Amino acid sequence: MLVRDLISDRKLLNTTMWVLLVGVALFGNAPLFVVIYWAFALFMVLRAAQGQFPRKIKTTIVLAYLLLAVLQSIFAANAVDAPHINLLTALFSRIFAAAFILLPLAVERIVIVSKRTDFYLPSVRAMATISFEQLQANKQLISRSLQGVGKIKQTLSTDNLKETFEDLHRHSSVKYINDGSLTDDYFELVAQSLADPYIYLVISNTGSSASEIISLFTQKQYNHASLSFDADLKTIISYNGGEKVYPPGLNAEMVEAFHKKDDASVLVYRLPTTRAQKKLISDQVRAINTTGSAYNLLGLVTKHSYRPNIMFCSQFVYRMLKVAKLDYFDKPAGDVRPTDFIELDYYKKLDFCYEIKF
Structure with missing residues (x-):
């Protein structure tokens, strides 16, 4: 009893x-x-x-x-x-x-x-x-x-x-451990893409071990968000683990690396923007790359960043949109999940571009 x-x-x-x-x-x-x-x-x-x-x-x-x-x-x-x-x-x-x-x-x-x-x-x-x-x-x-x-x-x-x-x-949630992972060649590609009147949001279901564990708690299929200045994703970046090549933090990404399971997929959306707004985001990315960054692993639980450039993927994408006044829903950056960019698009700001299946 x-x-x-x-x-x-x-x-x-x-x-x-x-x-x-x-x-x-x-x-x-x-x-x-x-x-x-x-x-x-x-x-x-x-x-x-x-x-x-x-x-x-x-x-x-x-x-x-x-x-x-x-x-x-x-x-x-x-x-x-x-x-x-x-x-x-x-x-x-x-x-x-x-x-x-x-x-x-x-x-x-x-x-x-x-x-x-x-x-x-x-x-x-x-x-x-x-x-x-x-x-x-x-x-x-x-x-x-x-x-x-x-x-x-x-x-x-x-x-x-x-x-x-x-x-x-x-990982580190208290100090910057990544700096300079984005090269001059990368920022040259960004400069070439400023004439494109869109910024691209990439929501992915990669099948990585960490992503699969996160999905148990979020109950969402897509658990990673990235940002690209061009439609071909040559300039795609996000906060990630660095694929054991670079320290966790702000890094360039390769779409091929998202293929970690048979049913992995990538959704690409575009958001209308001006050249000036894309330049603001580019400048902010360059500043983070110079100052340093780290992946906000602890922030996945606490929803708090110890330092400004310590973020996780959806937190980073949301803050970049906010810098350029392109944010289209209101939510604390630490609470934003990758699927929020799609599910909270009440005013239909995003245009669906294409899906990549492996």
Whole structure:
């Protein structure tokens, strides 16, 4: 009875979780994280067991919780106690490990909470009157939910987690680590494109490990935004990881590098602009390139930049539009997601140009 009351008391659960997250983020080590992952997995299994859902759904959820605990433990063993170049990257590893404690709750929300009304078993009377169309609709809902669990399993694979977190030490959210990655040849191409009366917004679904993990929380297919001064994307730039060639921050991009999975795709839109407005953006990009930049990894969670040129991709694109007074929706730059550029275009400022499929 005590366990049931604890599981059902959401307020107590939330308070306990926040205290736990802060504590382990500051002082946790790999063994402690492993114990917490498995304890929380057991807690979520008990929680799922009390739900009024079909046995197949319960079984799938329980297996998902156990798989997550295995993957979380692998991450903790390989990242939390691994050698770090400074205390900041060590703290970031613990912060991410603490955030991963909440992954079972994300599974619950995706598979159960968001579809709770669809998964309750009907009464005998309701079953007698239920239509064939309703049965088909419920079958499709369950099928999509099971596919969602499969996507979580694929996204949180050992290879994806290892690739993502082996890259953490290259980032900094407090100092500039990238400067001069854009060459004089690049800015010559920009100058040649100023006569083009458009600036181009590129929204992409690259399939990178980091992008796939982000998509679990945003529930969006497209999770990267870039800016180009020309329609052929010869001048495409964004804030990114530098493809392990340049430090994370403001870098030129190659469309070919977006092809990291079979169904990767790129959407290209254009926004009418004047030569003077494009010149303002060009000058701002040059200033960032000269002063320095870094990828705002921590800002993905905190929505705050420690220094002006520390940004993430959609934050950068929005700020560049705002510099030239081309912004067409109002939102704090730290809250802007790549899909906002399309979804919040209420006044139809953008023109769709083309889609690239690989």
